[in-house]
Amino acid sequence: LAKAIRLVANKLYPLKYVSEAIEQYAINMLLSAVDCSIDADALHSGSADAKRAEIGLKDTSISGHQHSQPATSVDDLAKDSNAQMIASIPFAEAQRLISLYFALCIKKPGLLWRVFDVYARSGRSVKQAIHRHIPILLRALGSSYSEVLHIISDPPVGSENLLILVLQVLAEQATPPPDLITTVKHLYETKLKDAAILIPILPSLSKKEVLPIFPRLVGLPLDKFQQALAHILQGSAHTGPALTPAEVLVAIHDIVPEKEGIALKKVTDACSACFEQRTVFTQHVLAKALNQMVDRTPLPLLFMRTVIQAIDAFPTLVDFVMEILSKLVSRQIWKMPKLWVGFLKCVSQTQPHSFNVLLQLPAPQLESALNKYATLRSSLAAYSSQPSIKSSLPSV
Template sequence: MKAIRLVANKLYPLTSISQQIELFANEMLMSVSTVDHKADSNGDGSDPALQKDSGSEKSSEEGPSFSISNPLQSSTSGSKSPFSIAEGQRRISLYFALCTKKHSLFGQIFVVYSGASEAVQQAIHQQIHMLVRTIGSSSELLEIISNPHSGSEKLLIQVLQTLTEGIVPSLQLITTIRNLYETKVKDVELLIMILPFLSKDEVLLLFPHVVNTPLDKFQCALLRILQGSTHSGPVLTPTEALIAIHRIDPEREGIPLKKVTDACNACFEQREIFTQQVLAKVLNQLVEQIPLPLLFMRTVLQAIGAFPSLVDFIMEILSRLVSKQIWKYPKLWVGFVKCALLTRPQSFGVLLQLPPAQLENALGRTPALRAPLVAHASQAHIKSSLPRSVLTVLGIESDAQVSSQAPPNQSQTGDIDNSDKEAGTEKSRDSSVVS
């Protein structure tokens, strides 16, 4: 490595030999991409770049003489077998060192990576971190990154992760990454890198793409969103994140429903973040949305399962759903009835708020509710407050009883009113006579 540093720091800046050094470094770099796939031109398994006469490449210009093969020749391997990681690192080291001096050389690394063996790719991965940290977000590097070589996506991800870790990335770098995702590399890891540095509106716009990823990547993205950056703090609160998940329309966004439900499940698994108070805020806001979110009742059921002490609050939510005619949403209505069954007997008061037809439908769906609900409604102080139509659905009163106790019809009422009027007239007449 001392020889590499000597060449890069002392000899490469010399214009008289810089081109020769660069050509040799490039040959060494390219050798790791070709030797594994085809026989070399010498036919004996040796590397042509290392067979050059050390005295045949001297510069004709003034300046110190330099043999382009000397720095690495002592450790040359002539084996035909694929390179080991160590051999790959040896062959790419000089080129990597030159990249720190001339950033435009970096693009060739992507080209070589795409055609290299797995061992050589590992060698590149092991050395690329330090190289990128040294170069930083230079304009030349960003230009190279904006048009990556096909097959080098994995290396590109590592380069960008290195550029964004532990620092606030520049606006130019953020723009480059977003353009990459939108035009060339549809890998959500690109978005995950910059999520902590975007505005709330930008993150909400990208959120469906984040949800539509493998679960482990979503969990990583969610954590970065909730933590944010040390510079600006969290991008979204837990409440905002869970609401954003519910606002995704799977059909419109082209996202599998399971992806959305998995995202919800991931939130419920982190109870130290998505607390009882957070869930109460989420449900309180979601219940006012028009139309109600598709997964609303599923989340209500999960909330009561995770935090049983929320039952009284959930009853308030169910009561509000009755006023919103929840039965007009068939999928949500199924969840409503299931929730009523799960939370009995607390849910009996809510069930008795339902119109007779919907109450009968609910009892038909869940026969297990009927007997305890009838027993509850038969209590004198409750029975007296219920409409006869509801009592009929419950079987507490029969249709015959309702008919016999029905108020007089309109004609009868009219006759009674007329009789009262006539009686009043007679009384007034008597009074006038007396007077």
């Protein structure tokens, strides 16, 4: 089959008197694959036709005509974008039906727009087949991808996952073409406010370009944020990372959920994703970020949560954390109710190291802390009975 397709595409398609017929045949084959998609909602609607379709699918599965495919990243894209669709044809059949069309796309890149156009209504196996063909097509086109850029500039609704795959392949080069970066940025700014489309080009963006869109990246599903984070920290061969790990942490904490319209959990999940990468977000990185944030006015909402996470991850940071807590006392942390709760939790978890910090609190706040964490009282009393500090201790 592959040999026959190459013959048609390379030898016959260039002939004017048959090119139109070949192209129409390829279109019909593509559409026949797409039209085999069955809406899963229809399967469960209770209609007689839906029931018959469901039985037919089961029979096909039992007869062994459907072939399962190994899970790959492109397969996952198809699953994500098409959870509501069921493919009524096997993957191999979908491959066969669309192969000629993709071969013609190499000769006439403008044909690719139809793939984008039918993508949203394609079944899972058809999408998988499309995803397998796209990298081959784009690499065959090489630098001759102006038609692809035209499609990228105004993609049909529902083709977002295909668009992202195309961008991933085009951005694989050490230095993605400037016209690609410009096109994607313009698309995001004018038509498609989905930050996921920016992920493939993030290594090529500067700090100045990344910071304004960073909250939108945090607002993505966690797996996509992790991809974005990897690209930001990777940077390009010429410019290096757009943000350092410490700058990433600060940028996460600078997000005001209410202002940005992002759920607080998205921000906390982003923080946790950083802590999972301990070889990147080291104790040195955490100390640097916390040192920058402790002087911010107002203090970031998640500051104390991150302090606690930091000392949990790196217990050797305890002395540094005590310095941070002392600074917070001087900033009258008790006047910041949400942060005060975290402060008290931190001093409780870090006792006896935190006793000296506790003794820096004014008497009313110290009493409040001891009432909140009663187990501190006896231990602190024993600590404070030492002659060297007894004279400076408020009444407890």
